[in-house]
Amino acid sequence: MPDLRALAAGLLLVLPAYADQVCEFRLTECPEIYDGDTIVVPEYVIALSSNIRACLSSVVLQDTSDDSQTPSIMFAIDNSGSMSGSGSGDPNDRWGSRFTVTRALLDTIYAARPDAEVGVIVFTDHLFFDQGTSEYFSRYFRRMPKTYDGEPDQAYLPLIKLNREYDGTAGISIIKDVLATDTVEITKDNQPYNYVDLEYSPDFDIERYTNINIAFEAAKDAMTRAENPPERRFVVFLSDGEPYGDNQAGFSSNHFTRGDSIPTTFTVYFTSSGSAPQSLETMTDNIRQNGYSSTNPQSTLWAMQTSYDALMELFMEQILTNILVPGSPTKIAVNQRSSTAFMDSTFLFSSGFMLSDTVSKFELNINYRYLDTTDRIVDDSVITSTFYVKQMAGAPVPSGIELYCEEIPTIDSIPVTATLLDTSGDGHLDRVDITWTDNRALRETMPDPAELISSLRIVSLDGSIVKLRVDSIVADPSQKTIHLILQENTGDILETGWQSAAVELTTLPMTSDSSYFYVTGIIDGAGPVIKTARYYRDPQTGNDSLVVEFSEPVLWRSSTATPSDAFNYYRLDTLKNEPFSETGPSDLSRLSGGAVIIMRGDFIPVGGIDSLQLKSTDSPLVDSSGVSPPENGRKAPVQYAGDKLRTGVIVNPFVPGRDEIPPAVRTFYTNVIKSQSGSSVTAGTVVGIQTRRPLDMQPDGAYGSVVVYDAVANVVRKDLRVYKEGPTDYGVFWDGLNSNNRKVGAGAYLFIIKTTDIDGTPETARVKVAVRRG
Numbered sequence: 001m002p003d004l005r006a007l008a009a010g011l012l013l014v015l016p017a018y019a020d021q022v023c024e025f026r027l028t029e030c031p032e033i034y035d036g037d038t039i040v041v042p043e044y045v046i047a048l049s050s051n052i053r054a055c056l057s058s059v060v061l062q063d064t065s066d067d068s069q070t071p072s073i074m075f076a077i078d079n080s081g082s083m084s085g086s087g088s089g090d091p092n093d094r095w096g097s098r099f100t101v102t103r104a105l106l107d108t109i110y111a112a113r114p115d116a117e118v119g120v121i122v123f124t125d126h127l128f129f130d131q132g133t134s135e136y137f138s139r140y141f142r143r144m145p146k147t148y149d150g151e152p153d154q155a156y157l158p159l160i161k162l163n164r165e166y167d168g169t170a171g172i173s174i175i176k177d178v179l180a181t182d183t184v185e186i187t188k189d190n191q192p193y194n195y196v197d198l199e200y201s202p203d204f205d206i207e208r209y210t211n212i213n214i215a216f217e218a219a220k221d222a223m224t225r226a227e228n229p230p231e232r233r234f235v236v237f238l239s240d241g242e243p244y245g246d247n248q249a250g251f252s253s254n255h256f257t258r259g260d261s262i263p264t265t266f267t268v269y270f271t272s273s274g275s276a277p278q279s280l281e282t283m284t285d286n287i288r289q290n291g292y293s294s295t296n297p298q299s300t301l302w303a304m305q306t307s308y309d310a311l312m313e314l315f316m317e318q319i320l321t322n323i324l325v326p327g328s329p330t331k332i333a334v335n336q337r338s339s340t341a342f343m344d345s346t347f348l349f350s351s352g353f354m355l356s357d358t359v360s361k362f363e364l365n366i367n368y369r370y371l372d373t374t375d376r377i378v379d380d381s382v383i384t385s386t387f388y389v390k391q392m393a394g395a396p397v398p399s400g401i402e403l404y405c406e407e408i409p410t411i412d413s414i415p416v417t418a419t420l421l422d423t424s425g426d427g428h429l430d431r432v433d434i435t436w437t438d439n440r441a442l443r444e445t446m447p448d449p450a451e452l453i454s455s456l457r458i459v460s461l462d463g464s465i466v467k468l469r470v471d472s473i474v475a476d477p478s479q480k481t482i483h484l485i486l487q488e489n490t491g492d493i494l495e496t497g498w499q500s501a502a503v504e505l506t507t508l509p510m511t512s513d514s515s516y517f518y519v520t521g522i523i524d525g526a527g528p529v530i531k532t533a534r535y536y537r538d539p540q541t542g543n544d545s546l547v548v549e550f551s552e553p554v555l556w557r558s559s560t561a562t563p564s565d566a567f568n569y570y571r572l573d574t575l576k577n578e579p580f581s582e583t584g585p586s587d588l589s590r591l592s593g594g595a596v597i598i599m600r601g602d603f604i605p606v607g608g609i610d611s612l613q614l615k616s617t618d619s620p621l622v623d624s625s626g627v628s629p630p631e632n633g634r635k636a637p638v639q640y641a642g643d644k645l646r647t648g649v650i651v652n653p654f655v656p657g658r659d660e661i662p663p664a665v666r667t668f669y670t671n672v673i674k675s676q677s678g679s680s681v682t683a684g685t686v687v688g689i690q691t692r693r694p695l696d697m698q699p700d701g702a703y704g705s706v707v708v709y710d711a712v713a714n715v716v717r718k719d720l721r722v723y724k725e726g727p728t729d730y731g732v733f734w735d736g737l738n739s740n741n742r743k744v745g746a747g748a749y750l751f752i753i754k755t756t757d758i759d760g761t762p763e764t765a766r767v768k769v770a771v772r773r774g
Contacts, residue, residue: 023405024049024352031364034387038359039398043391047352049404052339054329054347054366071234071323072117072159072226073109075102076215078239079122081208083270084195086186092240092270093306096181096196101311102238103179104748106172107711108320110162117159117227118175121218122198125209125247127154129178130202137174140166145221148214149247151204156218159226176746177773182653209245212256217249220261230293233263234323240270242277254279259286263293266319267301268311276303331367360389422526425630427551429526434482524625528554530636533612535605546597546638548612554621556590561620563588563597568613570635579605590621611635647753651685653770656736656743661686672731675702675723684735687767691728693757704755706732708769711747715739722755730755736771746773 024047027034031054077098085091102120109116122128130153131141141155148154157178160171180199185192219235226233243253257279259265265287269276284301302318304310331340332347339347353362364385397403419433474483532549548567558565563580566588570576579599580587589596613636614621614629622628650665660682666673669686677684695703704722709715716738722730732753738744751767 023047023403025401025403026051027053027400028402029400030054031366031385031387032383034400035385036387038388038390039401040390040392040395041355041401042395042397043393044405045355045391045403047354048334048360048362048389050349050352052332052334052347052349052364054332069232070113070115070117070228071109071232072119072223072228073234073236073323074119074121074159074219074222076121076123076219076235076237076239077102078124078210078212078215078241079128079198079208080124080210080241080244082210083240084184084197085188085193086184086195086197087208090272091195092272094195095308097306097308097311098238098270099179099181099196099198100308100748101315102236103176103181104312104711105315105320106162106175108316110172114163116162118162118171119159119222120157120175120178121215121222122156123211123215123218125149125207125211125245126151126202126204127156127214127218128198128202128206129155129157129200130204131155133200133203135177135200136169137178140174142222144214144218148217148249149211153202153204154214156222158222180746180772207245207247209247210239210241210243211245211247211249212239212243213249213251213253214247216256216262223263230263231295233293235263235265236319237265237267238270239267239280242279257283257286259283259290261292262287262290264295265299266323267299268306268314269301269303270306271303272305274303274305276301329366333365335361335363355389355391362387362389417523419523419525422529422630425527425529425633427529427531427634430486432484432486433525434484436480524552524623524627527616527627527629527633528552528614528621528623529629529634530612530614533636533638535599535638544599546599546612547594548597548636549594550614552623554623556621558620559590561588561590565618565620566595566615567597568615570611570613571609605638610638612638646690647765647767648688649685649767649769650688653772654685654736655772657683659683659685669725669731669733671725672723673733676721676733677735681735684733685769687732687734687751687753687769689722689730689732689753689755689765691730691755691757693759694727695722695724695730696756696758696760697724703730704753706754707752708734709750709752710744711749716744716749720751722753734769744771746771 023042023045025039025041025045026049031052081087082089083091083093083098084096085094106118109118126149127144129138129141131138131143132153137157140157140160142158143153143155157175160166160174162170162172162175164171166174178198178200181196182199183194184197185194187193215237216235223233243256248255259282265284267276267280267284269280280301284299287299288297290296300318302314304314329347331338334349334353337349337353339349353360366383366385416434416436419435420429421431421433422428423430470484471487472485474485475481476483528550530548531551534547534549536545536547564577567580568575569579580597587598614633616629616631616633619628650669651659651661661669661673661684665686666680666682669688670680672686673684674680697703698705700721702721703724706717706720706722707715708717708720717734719739720732720734722732724730732751736743747770749769749771751765751769753765753767754762755765756762
C-alpha cells in the first residue's frame with residue numbers, strides 16, 4: 001500500500017470533525033459489475049487502490065466448430081405451490097417466468113452452440129415428469145436409477161443435443177414442447193385465481209411441496225452421461241424455497257447443501273426480500289470448493305424478485321456469459337497505466353490512483369485469453385469497464401468496496417454550517433448561507449466571487465457534483481454569516497434532500513488569521529417542490545391518476561388530506577379545481593417521495609399546457625427539516641406517461657388455422673378483421689388497442705403500422721396495420737401466417753405497433769403473441 005500521507009502532501013483536505021485519516025479503496029467485485037456506475041465515497045477517501053481485482057469472464061466465440069467449448073446444461077426448476085400461488089401465501093413466480101424464460105433462451109444457446117446438450121428437471125415433492133404419460137416426449141424422459149419416496153415413475157428430461165434429431169424431431173423442439181405453458185384457473189380464498197404453469201402434468205399425485213434433494217440427485221445422474229468435459233457442465237437452479245414436506249429422497253432435508261459431485265451451478269432464488277436462505281449460501285460455497293472442475297469456483301447465487309424481463313436480463317448478462325465460453329485475464333490497463341502482474345484474482349500496480357477534486361473517471365481495459373480444454377489458445381478479447389468516483393462529505397462507505405486507511409494530523413480549520421436556500425421557489429438553489437460560531441473575525445475584504453468558482457461546490461444526495469457559481473458575496477459579521485448569492489439556475493438542478501448532501505469550501509482562507517472554513521453540517525432551508533407530474537390513464541375503471549414526484553422526501557402532517565388540500569392544478573395561469581375527484585382522503589396516496597392523485601374520470605389533461613404546484617399556506621406536508629413548500633413554488637408540467645396505447649391479445653396463445661376468434665369479438669372487430677384480411681375470416685387472433693386520444697389516419701387508411709418478429713429477431717410480417725373500430729378503439733388482426741403465406745411455428749412473437757395521435761405525438765407499443773403447435 002502506498003504512503004497515503006505522501007499522496008496527500010500539499011493538498012488541503014477539508015474533513016469532518018471526526019475524521020483523522022485518509023484512505024484508499026479497493027473493489028471487492030469484478031470490475032464489470034461497476035461499469036457505468038458512480039461510486040460515492042467519503043471525503044477522506046483519496047485514492048483507488050493499487051490492487052485491482054479481475055475475474056474469469058466470457059464471450060460467445062464466433063468459431064462454433066470448436067467442440068471443446070460445447071456446454072452441457074441441466075435446468076433444475078422448482079414447481080412448488082409457492083411459486084404459482086396455488087397454495088397458501090403470495091406467489092413468487094405467478095406468471096411462470098422460470099419456464100418462459102428458459103424456453104426462450106434455447107434459441108440463444110442454439111445460435112451460439114447448436115450442438116449444446118440441454119436437459120430439464122422440474123421438481124416439487126417428486127420429480128414432476130412421468131415416463132408413463134401419453135405425450136410423445138415422455139418417451140425421452142429418464143426414470144431415476146432407483147425408487148425415491150415411493151414413486152418409481154418420477155423422471156426428468158436428460159441431456160439431449162439441440163441440433164440432433166430424435167425420431168424425426170429436433171432436440172430443441174422436444175425441449176420447447178416439454179416447457180410449453182398455459183394459464184390455469186382455480187378458486188383461491190373463494191375468489192377466481194389464475195397463474196401460468198406447464199401444459200404437461202404427471203399421472204401420479206403430487207403435493208406441490210419442495211424436495212431439493214431429488215432435484216440434485218437427478219442432476220448428478222444426468223451428468224454421468226454428459227458428453228462434454230466436467231468444466232463444460234453446468235446446473236441452472238431456479239427455486240423460491242427451502243425444503244418442505246416429508247419427501248426428501250431418503251436424506252435429511254438439507255442434504256443438498258453438501259454440494260458434492262455437482263458441477264458449476266448458477267442458482268436464482270425468487271424472493272421479494274432481496275436475500276437468499278443460508279442453506280443456498282452453504283450449498284453454493286460447497287459446490288465452489290468440491291473439486292468437480294476448474295470452473296466450479298464460478299458458481300454463483302442471486303436473490304431477486306422475478307419477472308420475465310428481470311430474469312431474462314440476469315441470464316443474458318450474468319449466467320449465459322459464464323456458460324458459453326470461459327476466459328482468464330492476462331493484462332489490465334487503468335487510465336493508460338498497465339500491469340500484467342496477476343495473482344489471487346488481483347492485478348498489482350506500484351502505486352494507487354489519486355482522486356481528483358471533482359469527478360474521477362476510471363477506464364479499465366482487461367485482456368482475456370480464452371482457452372479450450374487442452375490449453376490451446378482459442379481467442380483473445382478485451383473487456384472495457386468505465387466507472388466514476390465522487391467524494392461526498394459524510395457519505396457512508398458504499399457496498400462493493402473496502403477501505404484501507406492511515407491516520408493524518410488534523411488541519412486547523414473553523415467549523416461552519418451551510419444553509420441551502422431556494423428564495424425564488426422555482427426548485428433551484430439560489431443562495432447558500434455560511435454561518436460559524438468561532439470568535440475569529442472575517443477578512444476585511446471578501447474573496448472575489450470568481451475565486452470561489454473553483455473552491456465551492458455542492459455534492460447532491462445522488463452523488464452528482466455541481467459547482468456553485470457565485471454571483472456576489474454579502475458578509476454579515478454581526479450574525480457570523482456570509483451570504484453567497486448564486487448565479488441564476490446554478491447547475492440547473494432541483495433541490496433534492498440537501499440535508500444529506502455536502503458543501504465543500506476548500507481552497508480560500510476566509511478569516512483575518514488565514515484560517516479555513518470546513519463544513520460540518522448542512523441545513524436544508526429550501527422547501528419541497530414538485531419535480532415531475534405524470535398522468536396515467538385507465539380506460540377500464542376510469543380511475544385515471546397523477547403520479548407526483550417531489551424534489552425531496554417529505555413528512556405528511558395530515559392523514560386525511562385531500563388532493564385540493566395539498567395541490568394547485570393550473571391550465572396555463574388559470575387555477576382549476578375540477579380535475580380532482582374529491583370523494584375523500586382515499587383519492588390521495590401520501591408517499592414520502594411523492595403522491596398518487598386519483599383524477600376525476602371525465603377530465604382530460606392537456607399536455608404542455610397544464611401544470612401542478614404544491615400549496616404553501618396550510619400545507620399538509622413539510623420536508624424532513626420541517627420546511628413547508630415555498631410560496632409560488634415550481635409549477636411542474638403535467639406529462640402523459642406510461643403506454644398511451646392499452647393493448648390486449650384476444651386469443652393468446654392460438655393455433656393458426658384452427659383456433660377461432662369468439663363470435664362476440666369478431667362482431668366487435670369486424671372492420672379490423674375485414675380491413676386486414678379482405679374477408680370476414682374466423683380463425684386467428686386480434687390485438688385490441690384502446691387509446692386516450694384518437695389516432696391520426698395515415699395515407700393508406702390505416703391508423704398505425706405493425707412489424708412482427710420471432711424469438712431471434714427475424715421479421716415475420718411487416719404488412720399488418722392498425723384499423724379503427726370506434727373513437728378510441730382500434731385493433732390488429734393476425735392469422736398466424738408469415739410473409740410467404742405459411743403458418744408460423746410455435747413460439748412467442750413480438751408485435752411492434754407504431755401510431756401517432758391527432759396531436760402528432762408518436763407512440764409505440766410492444767405486445768407478445770404466443771403460437772401453439774396444432
